[in-house]
Amino acid sequence: xxxxRNLYLGIMxxxxxxxxVVVTGVSxxxxxxxxxxxxxxxxxxxxxxxxxxSWLSAMTTxxxxxxxxxxxxxxxxxxxxxxxxxxLNWQSKILRGLGLLPFMLPPVVSALxxxxxxxxxxxxxxxxxxxxxxxVFLVTLPMVMLLIGLDSVDRNLIDAARMCGAxxxxxxxxxxxxxxxxxxxxxxxxxxxxxxxxxxxxxxxxGFTHETLPVKIFNSLxxxxxxxxxxxxxxxxLLTVGLLCAVxxxxxxxxxxxxxxxxHD
Amino acid sequence: MSREFRSGPIPxxxxxxxxxLFFLGPFAIMLNFSFYHKITGGxxxxxxxxxxxxxxMSPFFGRILLMSTGLCALASLAAVIFGFxxxxxxxxxxxRGRTFWLILFVSLLSLSEVVTGFAWSMLFSRTAGLGGWLxxxxxxxxxxxxxxxxxxxxxxxxxxxxPFVVLVLFPPLTRLPRDWIxxxxxxxxxxxxxxxxxxxxTVRPALLAAFILSFIYSLGSYILPIMLGKPRHWTLSxxxxxxxxxxxxxxxxxxxxxxxxxxxxxxxxxxxxxxKNFE
Numbered sequence: 234x235x236x237x238r239n240l241y242l243g244i245m246x247x248x249x250x251x252x253x254v255v256v257t258g259v260s261x262x263x264x265x266x267x268x269x270x271x272x273x274x275x276x277x278x279x280x281x282x283x284x285x286x287s288w289l290s291a292m293t294t295x296x297x298x299x300x301x302x303x304x305x306x307x308x309x310x311x312x313x314x315x316x317x318x319x320x321l322n323w324q325s326k327i328l329r330g331l332g333l334l335p336f337m338l339p340p341v342v343s344a345l346x347x348x349x350x351x352x353x354x355x356x357x358x359x360x361x362x363x364x365x366x367x368x369v370f371l372v373t374l375p376m377v378m379l380l381i382g383l384d385s386v387d388r389n390l391i392d393a394a395r396m397c398g399a400x401x402x403x404x405x406x407x408x409x410x411x412x413x414x415x416x417x418x419x420x421x422x423x424x425x426x427x428x429x430x431x432x433x434x435x436x437x438x439x440g441f442t443h444e445t446l447p448v449k450i451f452n453s454l455x456x457x458x459x460x461x462x463x464x465x466x467x468x469x470x471l472l473t474v475g476l477l478c479a480v481x482x483x484x485x486x487x488x489x490x491x492x493x494x495x496x497h498d
Numbered sequence: 499m500s501r502e503f504r505s506g507p508i509p510x511x512x513x514x515x516x517x518x519l520f521f522l523g524p525f526a527i528m529l530n531f532s533f534y535h536k537i538t539g540g541x542x543x544x545x546x547x548x549x550x551x552x553x554x555m556s557p558f559f560g561r562i563l564l565m566s567t568g569l570c571a572l573a574s575l576a577a578v579i580f581g582f583x584x585x586x587x588x589x590x591x592x593x594r595g596r597t598f599w600l601i602l603f604v605s606l607l608s609l610s611e612v613v614t615g616f617a618w619s620m621l622f623s624r625t626a627g628l629g630g631w632l633x634x635x636x637x638x639x640x641x642x643x644x645x646x647x648x649x650x651x652x653x654x655x656x657x658x659x660x661p662f663v664v665l666v667l668f669p670p671l672t673r674l675p676r677d678w679i680x681x682x683x684x685x686x687x688x689x690x691x692x693x694x695x696x697x698x699x700t701v702r703p704a705l706l707a708a709f710i711l712s713f714i715y716s717l718g719s720y721i722l723p724i725m726l727g728k729p730r731h732w733t734l735s736x737x738x739x740x741x742x743x744x745x746x747x748x749x750x751x752x753x754x755x756x757x758x759x760x761x762x763x764x765x766x767x768x769x770x771x772x773x774k775n776f777e
Binding site for chain 1: 510601
């Protein structure tokens with residue numbers, strides 16, 4: 234049975250990474266062709282991707298948007314998570330539901346909502362509209378991360394600190410913040426990665442004024458395929474896997490995804 | 499934690515205000531738009547008409563709905579079958595093995611649909627992918643592209659749903675007591691029988707929940723139907739965007755979107771009920 238299981242896992246793994254392997258291979262082509270296995274080996278397209286001003290500006294836009302949106306998202310997630318953790322009333326249930334909702338609905342629904350909203354109140358095509366929309370849309374993961382983090386705060390420690398006369402602020406600084414710090418960082422990284430990769434909201438809100446990288450890749454598909462798109466796709470894979478590996482390295486990923494038994498291994 | 503600490507001030511109103519203004523606000527405006535009257539040439543006027551919703555009864559919309567639900571249901575069914583078997587294998591692994599697979603799946607889920615769509619279209623292409631390899635192996639008599647087409651789209655959609663299904667099934671499957679399987683095995687059941695008679699009945703609600711959530715998730719896919727399908731394979735998400743941006747018909751796009759939102763919310767409510775019963 235063991236070999237059968239390994240064969241199955243092997244086939245599945247191949248299917249998951251095959252598209253990515255092909256894209257990476259294509260990015261090394263010598264001529265402006267999309268061949269796999271690549272013909273010749275050159276890093277020319279890598280150089281071009283980081284030199285051509287249109288790709289560079291898309292990269293800057295994406296980084297700026299993702300950074301601001303992740304910060305904004307975190308600034309929402311902290312009060313949301315604290316409220317849901319400390320209050321056990323119906324309001325906290327509503328807030329938690331509101332925080333989970335953007336993640337569960339098909340993104341196009343939120344995207345169209347944002348589009349009609351920002352074109353009604355002004356701000357369509359503006360960077361701040363995209364930052365606010367992304368921030369609200371991506372609040373779920375940081376919120377869930379922080380709730381998991383808050384669950385691991387030792388409640389006796391809070392009572393002990395209070396009894397010894399610590400102010401609320403002091404309890405936060407000395408008991409809660411140290412436990413929460415890694416979860417704040419994971420939450421930020423997650424929101425950053427998701428905003429960086431997000432397509433439909435960026436496309437609808439700022440697609441014609443500030444091109445982000447995913448929008449740029451998609452737009453250039455219409456004007457013919459070049460290996461530069463493969464280069465940028467490879468870059469996306471590296472950045473995404475890199476940041477998530479960092480999260481997994483510092484945090485217990487299986488536990489973050491709800492396997493509470495993982496510490497028994 | 500003492501009641502006294504619990505009741506301390508938290509700026510919950512700030513989060514509520516921002517979410518109300520920038521998340522519920524858009525939905526309210528979208529709902530409002532869906533009742534507007536469309537005049538020709540991308541213009542519309544404020545009104546309260548049901549004509550946009552009346553179009554949901556048209557054969558045009560019927561075809562879109564049939565294609566979207568059929569495609570996404572097939573992809574989700576396949577994803578639940580593969581996802582369940584994968585999760586079962588992963589839940590029996592060491593912590594390192596689990597972390598490895600989880601990083602793979604979380605990365606695949608976070609990766610932009612543009613990138614995955616581009617990657618799959620490369621894999622199905624004539625010059626860099628399966629089309630050429632099958633020719634080299636002598637299976638095809640000439641190199642040809644496998645996309646755009648229904649099967650290419652279904653395959654890619656299934657493979658973006660599998661990681662999602664695994665993450666939904668991971669918590670219930672890892673919490674199952676492992677000695678159940680051992681007990682079934684000592685009583686003489688084959689591993690396959692033990693899974694079919696012990697594991698699957700226990701996690702059946704979770705499997706159904708995974709199927710529904712994956713269905714909603716795949717309905718949200720926008721790039722894959724465009725890049726790997728033909729226009730007749732376009733799903734509801736693509737048509738909403740098409741109506742809003744290229745047909746400049748905000749009111750009809752809003753009505754389609756409200757329909758998709760209500761359908762998703764009903765399905766989410768169903769999942770919530772299932773999970774309550776499960777616990």
